[in-house]
Amino acid sequence: MKISKRAQHDARQLFRSCQVNGLLDENRVRQAVTLVLAQKPRRYLEILSRLLRLVKLDLERRTARVESAAILPGDLQSDVANRIKKIYGDRVDIAFGQNPALIGGLRVKVGSDVYDGSVRAKLERLAESF
Amino acid sequence: MSNLLQEIEAQISGAKAATAKQNVGVVREIGDGVAKIEGLTDAMLNEMLDFGNGITGLALNLEETEVGAIILGDYTSIKEGDEVRTTGKLLQVPVGKGLLGRVVNALGQPLDGKGPIKSDIAYPVEKIAPGIIKRKSVSQPVQTGIMAIDAMIPIGRGQRELIIGDRSTGKTTIGIDTIINNARLNLAAQQAGDTNYRALYCIYVAIGQKQSNVARVIGVLEEAGAMPYTIVVVAAASDSATNQYLAPFAGAAMGEWFMDNGMDALIIYDDLSKHAVAYRQVSLVLKRPSGREAYPGDVFYLHSRLLERSARVAEKYGNGSVTALPIIETQAGDVSAYIPTNVISITDGQIYLETDLFYQGIRPAISVGLSVSRVGSAAQVKAMKQVAGRIKGDLAQFRELAAFAQFGSDLDAKTQAQLERGKRIVELFNQIQYNPLPVEVQVVVLWAGQNGFVDDVPVAKTKDFQLKLTDFMTTRKSELLARIVKDKELKDATVTDLKAAVTEFKQMYR
Numbered sequence: 001m002k003i004s005k006r007a008q009h010d011a012r013q014l015f016r017s018c019q020v021n022g023l024l025d026e027n028r029v030r031q032a033v034t035l036v037l038a039q040k041p042r043r044y045l046e047i048l049s050r051l052l053r054l055v056k057l058d059l060e061r062r063t064a065r066v067e068s069a070a071i072l073p074g075d076l077q078s079d080v081a082n083r084i085k086k087i088y089g090d091r092v093d094i095a096f097g098q099n100p101a102l103i104g105g106l107r108v109k110v111g112s113d114v115y116d117g118s119v120r121a122k123l124e125r126l127a128e129s130f
Numbered sequence: 131m132s133n134l135l136q137e138i139e140a141q142i143s144g145a146k147a148a149t150a151k152q153n154v155g156v157v158r159e160i161g162d163g164v165a166k167i168e169g170l171t172d173a174m175l176n177e178m179l180d181f182g183n184g185i186t187g188l189a190l191n192l193e194e195t196e197v198g199a200i201i202l203g204d205y206t207s208i209k210e211g212d213e214v215r216t217t218g219k220l221l222q223v224p225v226g227k228g229l230l231g232r233v234v235n236a237l238g239q240p241l242d243g244k245g246p247i248k249s250d251i252a253y254p255v256e257k258i259a260p261g262i263i264k265r266k267s268v269s270q271p272v273q274t275g276i277m278a279i280d281a282m283i284p285i286g287r288g289q290r291e292l293i294i295g296d297r298s299t300g301k302t303t304i305g306i307d308t309i310i311n312n313a314r315l316n317l318a319a320q321q322a323g324d325t326n327y328r329a330l331y332c333i334y335v336a337i338g339q340k341q342s343n344v345a346r347v348i349g350v351l352e353e354a355g356a357m358p359y360t361i362v363v364v365a366a367a368s369d370s371a372t373n374q375y376l377a378p379f380a381g382a383a384m385g386e387w388f389m390d391n392g393m394d395a396l397i398i399y400d401d402l403s404k405h406a407v408a409y410r411q412v413s414l415v416l417k418r419p420s421g422r423e424a425y426p427g428d429v430f431y432l433h434s435r436l437l438e439r440s441a442r443v444a445e446k447y448g449n450g451s452v453t454a455l456p457i458i459e460t461q462a463g464d465v466s467a468y469i470p471t472n473v474i475s476i477t478d479g480q481i482y483l484e485t486d487l488f489y490q491g492i493r494p495a496i497s498v499g500l501s502v503s504r505v506g507s508a509a510q511v512k513a514m515k516q517v518a519g520r521i522k523g524d525l526a527q528f529r530e531l532a533a534f535a536q537f538g539s540d541l542d543a544k545t546q547a548q549l550e551r552g553k554r555i556v557e558l559f560n561q562i563q564y565n566p567l568p569v570e571v572q573v574v575v576l577w578a579g580q581n582g583f584v585d586d587v588p589v590a591k592t593k594d595f596q597l598k599l600t601d602f603m604t605t606r607k608s609e610l611l612a613r614i615v616k617d618k619e620l621k622d623a624t625v626t627d628l629k630a631a632v633t634e635f636k637q638m639y640r
Binding site for chain 2: 012053054057060109111112113114115116117
């Protein structure tokens with residue numbers, strides 16, 4: 001969907017109004033979406049799809065996705081979570097997942113930062129060095 | 131001993147391969163050689179991006195939630211959802227003497243099938259031009275070998291002289307002649323073991339040209355033996371707009387290496403009109419706001435930052451130089467169009483070529499009235515200054531008189547003499563392409579013209595007179611020519627000998 005500049009601007013304003021102390025308030029977002037759908041202002045669909053994207057990006061920034069070839073044991077999960085919170089603060093949500101394609105090791109993604117210590121990444125680096 | 135073991139163990143444990151942080155993004159949109167990437171929050175402007183499979187991109191637009199990047203190479207294999215990484219590196223091209231004699235693309239990769247480029251050094255494509263402290267005013271000449279230019283519109287090393295004109299008026303030929311002439315001078319100095327001569331290395335950047343034209347230019351350079359001193363950078367019409375946009379910057383980087391290492395380089399940008407068109411295409415696809423004629427607002431800055439990189443640096447900073455000969459193609463002689471006026475205002479003068487003159491048989495078709503060199507006269511050889519000091523004014527006066535004389539035939543003797551001499555001087559300036567003349571020959575021919583030795587030669591035979599005089603001087607009076615080269619000026623004794631030599635030739639001439 002092509003989103004006009006005006007709709008982008010409105011979505012950005014809406015997104016800012018949903019923040020409390022620099023953090024996105026989920027309740028406010030829900031309320032804002034309900035209100036927009038009820039009032040149906042001009043280009044409301046464009047505004048909402050842009051808002052959806054902004055919220056998605058914000059969530060990605062605040063979510064650490066930890067992938068491993070096999071499910072991590074509980075103590076290792078808490079160790080990894082502590083280390084991530086040390087760097088990105090307590091407000092980061094941590095999601096653990098399994099990805100057998102990694103072969104071994106861990107891959108952590110927070111926003112656009114990636115820490116790839118997986119065997120697959122090491123093999124790829126080795127292949128590139130040839 | 132136990133301490134030593136513990137130390138080694140500690141060092142080994144400390145040396146465990148740390149996982150480096152990478153900044154990644156995801157391709158959201160791809161098309162026309164431009165990708166929109168979500169993420170990449172740490173991307174820098176003009177940073178190289180790694181798309182995987184050896185494909186790189188250049189970050190040009192940093193927006194709130196995404197990055198706009200141009201793809202260097204084949205973009206057809208990139209898909210939506212592909213991962214992109216920042217590299218922390220700016221776009222670089224190989225530089226150095228290993229590139230001489232080679233034909234490369236905008237990324238410095240060979241196109242001539244002569245194997246890999248032998249170069250260990252790379253320079254960033256975008257670089258800030260030398261500042262005012264580093265610079266020095268122009269003082270050494272660039273010998274183009276074209277009499278009309280060397281006499282009336284002299285170019286100095288470090289100058290930016292625009293070559294402007296309609297299609298098929300001989301713009302590229304001026305550049306090629308200059309390359310050939312300088313290759314000859316370089317070779318002569320090398321063979322004579324002249325260590326004081328500062329070789330001028332040439333870089334020819336073809337932007338948006340037809341492949342056949344580029345092949346022809348390379349053929350001419352090879353035939354003239356100029357390739358060993360020349361680098362050819364090609365972003366042909368079939369290359370992507372992004373490569374056409376980058377090619378002149380890559381050429382400038384290659385030239386800067388010579389400057390930084392105390393050498394002289396000459397870059398010919400052929401041509402910047404097509405460069406502006408390529409940049410317009412890239413900008414529009416990146417959805418940057420467009421301005422006049424749909425060019426982006428920074429099209430002036432695009433050319434000014436490119437041409438500002440041409441400079442003559444002071445002895446303290448290496449004493450090197452980069453001279454630029456940008457070429458602009460006008461439409462129906464309109465120099466007041468957007469891109470021509472921009473580049474005219476940036477450069478230190480222009481050589482204006484006119485279609486009318488070209489078809490009248492005046493070649494190079496230089497319009498003396500509209501052509502100017504703002505700084506080059508300081509670099510002109512003194513001998514040339516002595517013979518050509520007044521010639522530009524005289525020729526402009528002749529053109530006016532010639533136009534005025536069309537209205538009536540009753541002219542006084544002085545005016546008629548002026549007209550007759552003017553016709554012969556114009557004939558003397560005619561020169562066939564790819565045949566540059568050495569400066570000493572130019573001095574002798576102009577001296578003969580200025581001192582009335584050609585006045586009694588019929589206009590139709592002026593060229594024949596010039597050719598035979600040149601032959602006579604180079605075969606029988608080579609010592610006199612060598613003296614002009616050595617002294618770099620016409621001393622009284624030289625003038626006397628010159629007079630005797632030309633008089634001797636005239637007695638023999640039929």
